[in-house]
Amino acid sequence: MIKIVDLHKSFGKQKVLDGVNLEIEEGKTTVIIGRSGGGKSVLLKHIIRLLKPDSGHVLVDGTDITKLNDKDLNEIRKKFGVLFQGAALFDSMTVGENVAFPLKEQTKMKDSEIRKIVADRLRAVGLTGIEEKMPSELSGGMRKRVGLARAIAMHPEIVLFDEPTTGLDPIMTEAIDNLIIDTQKNFNLTSIVISHDVESIFKVGHKIAMLHEGKIVEYGTPEEIRESRNPVLVQFLSGSTEGPIKII
Amino acid sequence: MNRASTAIDNLGRSVLRNVEEMGRILLLFISVLSWMIRPPLKLRLIFKQMEFVGVKSIFVVVLTGIFTGMVMALQGYHGFRMFSAESLVGSTVALGMTRELGPVLTSLMVTARAGSAMAAELGTMRVTEQIDALSVMAANPVKHLIVPRVIAGVLMVPVLTIVADFVGILGGYFVGVPVLGINSGIFVKNITRYVDLDDIYNGLIKAAIFGLILSLIGCYKGFNTSGGAEGVGKATTEAVVLASISILISDYFLTAIMF
Amino acid sequence: MFSISSEAKVGLFVLVGLIILGYMSFRVGEYGFGLKKGYLVSAVFDNVAGLEKDASVQIAGVEVGRVEDIRLEDGKALVTMRIIPDVKLARDVTALIKTHGILGEKYVEIVPGSEWETYLEEGERITSVERQADIDRLLAQIGAIADDVKVVTTSLSNVLGGEEGEESLKSIVRNMRDMAESMNRIVEQNDEKFSTMLTSLRNASVQMEKTFSSLNEITAGINKGEGTIGRLVKDESTIDKLNKTLASLQQITDKINEGRGTFGKLIHDEETADNLNETLSGINRYVTKAEQFRTFLSYRGEYLFDTSDAKSYLELKIQPKEDKFYILGIVADPRGRRTVKDTTTGGVTTRTEEWERDKVLFNVEIAKRWKDVVLRGGLLESTGGVGIDYFAFNDRLQFTFEAFDFDTDRDPHLKAYAEYRLFKHLYLSAGWDDFLSDEGNESPFVGISVRFEDEDLKYLLTSAPIPRD
Ligand SMILES: Nc1ncnc2c1ncn2[C@@H]1O[C@H](COP(=O)(O)OP(=O)(O)OP(=O)(O)O)[C@@H](O)[C@H]1O
Ligand SMILES: [Mg+2]
Numbered sequence: 001m002i003k004i005v006d007l008h009k010s011f012g013k014q015k016v017l018d019g020v021n022l023e024i025e026e027g028k029t030t031v032i033i034g035r036s037g038g039g040k041s042v043l044l045k046h047i048i049r050l051l052k053p054d055s056g057h058v059l060v061d062g063t064d065i066t067k068l069n070d071k072d073l074n075e076i077r078k079k080f081g082v083l084f085q086g087a088a089l090f091d092s093m094t095v096g097e098n099v100a101f102p103l104k105e106q107t108k109m110k111d112s113e114i115r116k117i118v119a120d121r122l123r124a125v126g127l128t129g130i131e132e133k134m135p136s137e138l139s140g141g142m143r144k145r146v147g148l149a150r151a152i153a154m155h156p157e158i159v160l161f162d163e164p165t166t167g168l169d170p171i172m173t174e175a176i177d178n179l180i181i182d183t184q185k186n187f188n189l190t191s192i193v194i195s196h197d198v199e200s201i202f203k204v205g206h207k208i209a210m211l212h213e214g215k216i217v218e219y220g221t222p223e224e225i226r227e228s229r230n231p232v233l234v235q236f237l238s239g240s241t242e243g244p245i246k247i248i
Numbered sequence: 249m250n251r252a253s254t255a256i257d258n259l260g261r262s263v264l265r266n267v268e269e270m271g272r273i274l275l276l277f278i279s280v281l282s283w284m285i286r287p288p289l290k291l292r293l294i295f296k297q298m299e300f301v302g303v304k305s306i307f308v309v310v311l312t313g314i315f316t317g318m319v320m321a322l323q324g325y326h327g328f329r330m331f332s333a334e335s336l337v338g339s340t341v342a343l344g345m346t347r348e349l350g351p352v353l354t355s356l357m358v359t360a361r362a363g364s365a366m367a368a369e370l371g372t373m374r375v376t377e378q379i380d381a382l383s384v385m386a387a388n389p390v391k392h393l394i395v396p397r398v399i400a401g402v403l404m405v406p407v408l409t410i411v412a413d414f415v416g417i418l419g420g421y422f423v424g425v426p427v428l429g430i431n432s433g434i435f436v437k438n439i440t441r442y443v444d445l446d447d448i449y450n451g452l453i454k455a456a457i458f459g460l461i462l463s464l465i466g467c468y469k470g471f472n473t474s475g476g477a478e479g480v481g482k483a484t485t486e487a488v489v490l491a492s493i494s495i496l497i498s499d500y501f502l503t504a505i506m507f
Numbered sequence: 508m509f510s511i512s513s514e515a516k517v518g519l520f521v522l523v524g525l526i527i528l529g530y531m532s533f534r535v536g537e538y539g540f541g542l543k544k545g546y547l548v549s550a551v552f553d554n555v556a557g558l559e560k561d562a563s564v565q566i567a568g569v570e571v572g573r574v575e576d577i578r579l580e581d582g583k584a585l586v587t588m589r590i591i592p593d594v595k596l597a598r599d600v601t602a603l604i605k606t607h608g609i610l611g612e613k614y615v616e617i618v619p620g621s622e623w624e625t626y627l628e629e630g631e632r633i634t635s636v637e638r639q640a641d642i643d644r645l646l647a648q649i650g651a652i653a654d655d656v657k658v659v660t661t662s663l664s665n666v667l668g669g670e671e672g673e674e675s676l677k678s679i680v681r682n683m684r685d686m687a688e689s690m691n692r693i694v695e696q697n698d699e700k701f702s703t704m705l706t707s708l709r710n711a712s713v714q715m716e717k718t719f720s721s722l723n724e725i726t727a728g729i730n731k732g733e734g735t736i737g738r739l740v741k742d743e744s745t746i747d748k749l750n751k752t753l754a755s756l757q758q759i760t761d762k763i764n765e766g767r768g769t770f771g772k773l774i775h776d777e778e779t780a781d782n783l784n785e786t787l788s789g790i791n792r793y794v795t796k797a798e799q800f801r802t803f804l805s806y807r808g809e810y811l812f813d814t815s816d817a818k819s820y821l822e823l824k825i826q827p828k829e830d831k832f833y834i835l836g837i838v839a840d841p842r843g844r845r846t847v848k849d850t851t852t853g854g855v856t857t858r859t860e861e862w863e864r865d866k867v868l869f870n871v872e873i874a875k876r877w878k879d880v881v882l883r884g885g886l887l888e889s890t891g892g893v894g895i896d897y898f899a900f901n902d903r904l905q906f907t908f909e910a911f912d913f914d915t916d917r918d919p920h921l922k923a924y925a926e927y928r929l930f931k932h933l934y935l936s937a938g939w940d941d942f943l944s945d946e947g948n949e950s951p952f953v954g955i956s957v958r959f960e961d962e963d964l965k966y967l968l969t970s971a972p973i974p975r976d
Binding site: 292295296298299302303306403406407408410411413414439440441443444445447448452 | 512513514516517520521523524525527528531532534535561563
């Protein structure tokens, strides 16, 4: 489905991605974990070519998107739904318009149909009847959930979630995790989730990848990860300050 | 020696940077043009921008126009009185407004009001990943964000300019005739005598070009913002400065070509 | 809540803009619309300096077209004009270039012709072109006049400043003194004769009285028709003759009026009139020149308290320009002047001091005025010196300080006083003369002076021969 080959990316002198190799399986949920500032969001942006790699390839269904022209890229992008880390809601639009945006842009649905879908998605994330509110009137957690609603509005083939549960209360976290699992099952989604929440990782993920110092240092099923002896993983999962992951 | 060479080096770099920036603005313009002719046009977005750029600028533009006309009449009167040519005040105000001050002051006001807002808005959208979100949803940001703004700028600045021309002449009239005691018939007669249709139309063409410049630069600066809130502030300032300078410089050349 | 959509607002705004644009275009383009369809005529001018493309073409001040093009043709300017279709130009119209006001722009004026049978057609040429006294020529004339004025003023300054002028001024003063002296002499010498003259005058008046009474008698006689004159007047035929004489006189004046006869021709000839005009304007110029030129004559008497004597001044002030004047004066100082003479005989130098009374001293000064201050310098009481006057209350009050007679072994002669104008010609003054004197000459004084402007002298002086260089 998605294949990342030897991806390199630096910002100035800072090497963020240093040869990432990763295969995302179709119809599965892959969780990417790693320390804060480790380059997870950067990796995610490469998958939809919001960033161009210094070298390496990203293959989506066999096409190398790093070499695509705008038109073909747009066709590929229509397969994706993305939840950004900061939600990235359009300030100038209401919540309803935000969620409706991909539907209006990419389909020829009637307004009434669109309204129905919007209401349905908002209900799914626990925000019934806030269509007319502006994003600036929402809390951080609410914004994130609206972003999630927007990301899955289209039922895209692939969904990228950048920290979908960060900043939510435990009940809401549970609900969102379930939402991700359900949509994945119902629509056979391929999803990539970035998360720091250890509980969520094991609950949601079919595969887990650990990004450390620009490379994928561990990849496997939740069980494999849990039993891994890799000191990076051990430290990360236990939340210890002692180990190869340095806090500077 | 060393210092001199670094100075020259820096100079070269900054020239190169400016040339590069000009090139990028030009490329953006071409991309805007290509997206403009590709249907469907986002009419609702265009109207929204037209309202913002045009309708909401009426107040400042009218105020600027009126006072410019008034002060021109006052100053012109004192100058012309030395040659007993007070009757030329009206035509001076009218010519000055239609040819230069109408287009230039209007676009400077719109730059300050709307050009800066474009840069700030797009800058914020950039740093909060809204532009990325647009791209990801296969909605071209140039088409969605820049085309409506540029169209609004090109269409609305001339309309604002004609309003500024008109109220400027009115302002000149109110200072010239009741306050300074110039004969109203002669005042109006001299305006129609000396002002040509071409003066008005060329002024409006200028205004359209200024509208293009200010919206394009506002969008360019906003679109290429980086560095959070501070970056947005910087982009806004740079947009206003660059747009104002470009308007004034291009005004010279446009005047040289047109009149 | 009632709200207007963006579309409506924008639409309304654009509509308002279009209406304003339409209105302005209509007002400004009043001529523009009809003109595009107009026909072209051209004219060749010697000089079209200042005429621009799109300049107005007018008949009797009404715009009938615009200048379409200006080109050079055989060293002359070919001006093509577009004329409104409904204005027809006769074949013999005259085109001339005029100026609006002094600084206004140039335009083409077309003077209508009289041949109304055929009109100028598209592309035809106006053959009659006239030069107009325009501002350029006017300015050139003004320049020439200014040159004349300069010549006059230079010669004037030569008169007053040059040696010749100095000489003529000197002779004027000399003449005046001579005249006064001889008058005096005449009066003194003929004292006796004057009294006899007066007695005879008195006698004459008695005689006159008698004569008048007899005259009265004669006229009464005439009235009655007595005597020769009486008869003449009463005679009918005499009156007839008189009437005839008057009639022929009338004929003569009639002829003159009609311009017949030599005299009549002279009066009616244009050239004569021109000559007369020129003469008059010449006189005018002369008068204006004299107008600026003013002369003042004044007498001052100062009573010196310490010497109980009076010091007298007679001064002539010549003022060729408002802020510049010359003073010529004579001063009689009762204290006289001390002259020091060193005589060396056989190696011994003896210094003899002489007091010369009754010596006439001279004032010759040149003065310039800046607002309320006058600075002057030259000869003061026959010695080099300077003076400063300050005027207050519209020149009614004057403060003066003078310093002169800068001899090395004496203190200079300093004088300070104030003068107040009491009436038109009468001034009172008070001050201190020679207050630094080391010879006991210092003295407070009060003075009185009369001063008047001399109109006749002015003409005398301005008509003095002007030396040419
Ligand atoms: N556009 C950019 N320009 C320069 N540096 C960037 C840019 N985007 C990211 N970086 C840098 O790349 C590194 C990785 O950033 P990234 O956002 O991928 O971190 P992350 O793993 O998502 O962290 P977190 O879990 O806190 O979101 C950071 O050090 C960041 O400073
Ligand atoms: Mg991140």
